[in-house]
Amino acid sequence: MSYIWTLAEQANGHLKQVSFELLTRGRKLADSLDTKLASLLIGNGVSAEALRELIQSGADEVYYVEDPRLASFSCETYSNIMVELIKTYQPHTILAAATSSGRTLMPYVAVKVKTGLTADCTELDIEETTGNLLQTRPAIGGNILATIKTPNHRPQMATVRPKSTRPPEPDADRDGKIINVPFKEEWLDGRVEFLGYRKDAGDFENIEEADIIIAGGKGMKKAENFKMLRRLSDSLEGMVGATRDAVDRGWIGYSHQIGLSGKTVSPKLYIGAGISGSIQHLAGIKTSEIIVSINNDPEAPLHKIADFAIVGDLFNVLPELQKRLEGGK
Ligand SMILES: Cc1cc2nc3c(=O)[nH]c(=O)nc-3n(C[C@H](O)[C@H](O)[C@H](O)COP(=O)(O)OP(=O)(O)OC[C@H]3O[C@@H](n4cnc5c(N)ncnc54)[C@H](O)[C@@H]3O)c2cc1C
Incomplete structure (x- = not known):
């Protein structure tokens, strides 16, 4: 059975809280399917200790792609990385946060790997008979809750609202693997130059x-x-x-x-x-x-x-x- 993935986020080398919230969601799905949970992190300067926190919070594996030029979010570069890793590892499901970067990146990746994406999910579950991801989100101005499936394409992709669940209690004894994915120059998108953030x-x-x-x-x-x-x-x-x-x-x-x-x-x-x-x-x-x-x-x-x-x-x-x-x- 292929893995469940979560997309962790970092800023200035520090993991964002939402990376852990996603592990709460991902762990539940991985356990229902009796498969493993991996967290993918793209960034720079994240300490080994911080990566281990992802393991302690429920990930079985962490894929870390690191380079100084990945320190700030770039949709094209990050999506090049994700698309290649998806093709290599073929995850069952990918969960990302409905943050501005998650909301920008995930549709871009979904189109490139030709699959569906449900944005802003509030509930996620596994359909017992098929193993499909049940992706529930408010629809029609919040008047109904719609449950959406992606039965024919893989991976199944969803974004989840930050703060819609609590992060797991870390377990210092949990074991897992940290995989440093070698960075490839060809992933960089030469058309975009990051100048800084303007608030x-x-x-x-x-x-x-x-x-x-x-x-x-x-x-x-x-x-x-x-x-x-x-x-x-x-x-x-x-x-x-x-x-x-x-x-x-x-x-x-x-x-x-x-x-x-x-x-x-x-x-x-x-x-x-x-x-x-x-x-x-x-x-x-x-x-x-x-x-x-x-x-x-x-x-x-x-x-x-x-x-x-x-x-x-x-x-x-x-x-x-x-x-x-x-x-x-
Ligand atoms: C697709 C969609 C998405 C939406 N997304 C959002 C969203 O993200 N967030 C959001 O907030 N809304 C959203 N809305 C709008 C939402 O439907 C409401 O219109 C909005 O939340 C109402 O805002 P309000 O409470 O400020 O105004 P009102 O509903 O007009 O309420 C004003 C309140 O102030 C009270 N009041 C007036 N004067 C006083 C006073 N002197 N002292 C004490 N109380 C007073 C009144 O009694 C009244 O209850 C969305 C709507 C749609 C269709």
Whole structure:
């Protein structure tokens, strides 16, 4: 039986958290099929210790392709590597993260190896009778969950939302193989030169990493009022999130958008102010540990799923919260 693969990600030689989350998904699939789980990593400067962490977190094998010119993501170069390794090793299934690089790379690779790809899966399973991957994702604006199969082509490919599952508990005694794949010059795409990353006008925040998020919706009324959320998030050492309606109105940048067409977050504390709680927004916050809703409509759907529902005018509640936080209460 061919292997299940996950595509690990790194930045500046450090493995990203999502690399481990994918191992939780991959391990379950590999166990159902009684096969092995391998993690593929393309990058530079990742320590042997970090590679071993992938083994400790569930991988049986790690394929590491290393070169200084692979330090930053390049779709063409990374896909050249993946296509060759797929042809050599013929994995059963490949899971990648629905991050900007995963979302860019996987469709590119899928087309080149002539297979299907399901983006943004929330559930993955194996169909008992066929061994096909059951790839479940929200569809039609989040109103239904569609389960998609790739019965005729291999590998089966899917991207998975970051933070939609927890990373495994590492087991220091787990054994596995680290395979350093020799780098080939021909993989480099000569047409692209990496110059550096530009963060959008100072309004970029990696809210997926936040432990505390204060999010605002259309009830915030205008961009200016987001300063209240920023102040509160600064006091709590959190980050600011938003609904699509707030982002579409230009009140805050897209990197803050939470939900089906934004980011999936999993903070310890999520506070939503002036947010109704549409199904599309809830899709991005459902793994939060504690949800607080501030809304003057007692029937707001966000109140229904909140651990603490504050029925009131946010323009009174937020300043009061700020005052109490600053007063150390
Ligand atoms: C395909 C698709 C993808 C989508 N993706 C996303 C997504 O990723 N993320 C997302 O968020 N949405 C998404 N949406 C949009 C979604 O359907 C909703 O339109 C959106 O989430 C509503 O945003 P909101 O809660 O800010 O606005 P509203 O639904 O208008 O809610 C505003 C809330 O503010 C409350 N309010 C008003 N004034 C006050 C006040 N003074 N004090 C307290 N409360 C007040 C109101 O009672 C109301 O409940 C998507 C839609 C589609 C069709």
